[in-house]
Amino acid sequence: MKRIIKLGAVLSLAAALAACSSVQNGDLANNGNNTNKHGELTVVKGPEQKPNQDIVVQSIHRFEGASMDKWLSDDQVQLMYTKLVKQATATEEAQYEYNTIKVDLSNNEQKSPAEPAKDDGTFEKEQPSPDGKYVFVQHWKDKYTARNFMKEVSTGTITEIKGSNYLEIGGWLNNTSYILAAGSMSGIGDIRQITVDGTVTLLKLDDPQLGDQPFINFGTGQGRIYYTDSNQTLKQFAPGEPKPTELVKHAMKFQVSPDGKHLAVEIQQAAGKIGSELRIFDSNGGAEGLSIAKGDLLPYIEWSPDSSKLAAAVYTENQSGMNGVYIFDSATGKVSPIGPSYFPQYPLSWNPSGTRLGVSVADKDGMPVTHIVDFK
Template identity: 50%
Template sequence: MKMNRRNSIAGLLAAALLSAGMISGCNVVQEGMTAPVRSTPDVGSRTSTETGGGKRELTVVKEGKPPAEQGISVQRIHRIEGANIKKWLSDHELEIEVTTVEKQATATEEAQFSYRQFRYDLETGQRQSIAEQAGASRGEVIKSFLSPDGKYSFIQTWENKYTAVNAIENMATGERREVMVDNYMEVGGWLNNDSYILAAGSREDLGGIWKISLDGTREKIELQDSEVDYFSQFAVGNGKIYYTDNKKRLKSFSPTQARPTLLATNVSTLSLSPDSQRIAVTTTRSSGKEEECLFIYDTSGHVQGLQIGKGDLVSDQSWSPDSSKLAFAVYTEDHGGMNGMYIFDTVSGKVSPLGLSYYPVYPLSWNPSGTRLGITVDDKEKLSVTHIVDFKQ
């Protein structure tokens, strides 16, 4: 991968820093940010006693609370050649798409490929061919977004890249209620268990932001911000809506608060954890060279600890379903810096490399319990290879 960035990178002793926990650097306190603070685990209460004219500190350890496991470790890595992940069906079964070259490229013609879907069992290694998704035979693409309590799903059926039919489905009964909203974007998320927020988009301007109820009715939400033309970054959860404006400033608002609150500046990407308690934020800084840094914020805009990643490009942030781990990729032209895939463990505050210099070409994919992570990379012979990383429990 070629990057149009300068070769010099600030010194990052990755192995030493990773073993120590967090990584320091990019320590510029920006407008709207608080100074980084390192959090420490609760190891008990402390009291002081007077003995021999001096003070002695007594640590009282609370019983029945085993120490948290520090960091993560890999148990096994599965390899699936020529395939990428479509979705997980269970903790050990997934739907994969296998790409096959039907005709090699020539000087005058492009190569021709075929695509087939399989059900793949990681425990047995068996593949079972499956039919295409219902409706996809007409060129439609169906995407679904499950509510936090799992009782409803917001479903978009895309007839083409500009037109989608939206619906709310009751997962218990299978009943669907169509949502009468025209849109050409799939930007949105569940505000809570009862409402889905959709930034519908428009070919002329920002378009409407809609609050959609479980019965399919909709209500337009007002946002008073003249500094946003479209949503390049957008996330929803726990009653709040997060986005970046034209000046790369992270802001939040709610359906009852039209004027947004500034949370951070110089933001390139954001990723809200599934429990809506943390935001992974990539910031960009230019000081003779451009670099990206990854921080963890709370939902009020306060930095949690020091930075956890740094490089020419920090991308593909993906939270585990239980919000305990964050996977991300780093590319640095200077190979003395961070490169490849890393896992941030929220319990210990440690960042751990996955060993090999993976760089994903498809979205990262966690299994439902967060015990496995799928990473698809380019491969010269097999077009693509998917690695399934099993974490020790």
């Protein structure tokens, strides 16, 4: 959530420009009788499949005033509703109320959680292991302090991990080890390999190009650890092998597919200029085809849990360029646009099976609107 808030300021100008495109192109879920002003569910049939597309949209669920919170299952999602309580004045900021609602997309049933969430500044982050048998849990009690736990799903056994951390960056190296980049106020801090029994091993990384800043981009998969250095070079190393290998230069950000076989990398097209492209590489940095997306901004990329699809949000000031959310099919290499020209204000969010994608945007008044796209 911290990262979302920070990014929001950066994207606000682009969002305003993107609004022009949304007005021109129309909104699939806001035509005729589909207009919804009360946060109720609207289901809109997707467009006809084009001959060269493998990705087919079956329907779109639209929720006014709501942003994505988390998926509870394939069919159930928890949304965060925002309500304007008091308009902003020349001396005071606007006031809002927030409420979480659980929605069952299979029958459109909506209900409030049994226990309302407490807004005490704490939050938890959970990351299941690839086989789903364990969960790495971070409980943040303030901005810079977290307690970490390893949970065994079948028994419910929870083991607390010694050591605090400054960042929430990390990922599963394999089914039995989690890598935590703990960070610090003055550098990258510890890189900890945490096994499912709670054992902690500090990993060494010998890279003079890291500088004195914490990791900006970090990922793991199939026994490898990935990061970008201070020169925006994507690199790879492994436990017991502190010398990294260079993979891709001019990498602005990246995401490792859940199966660890692919790297989605946003690459800067020209130094010092706006514009980047999204390319797919194998786990060792070998190119897998050409660019799959180009634009002025690529704010969010997200692999589906089964690694079969990659969702990417793209914004281009030139309206003839790529604008909206696109789906890359890793089996066919085809790229398909979905819905209207979305410009997400929150990270894209797949359900556990990768059959639904949550996209949260802002309306003309800056209030959140969530579209949940169902795929055939």
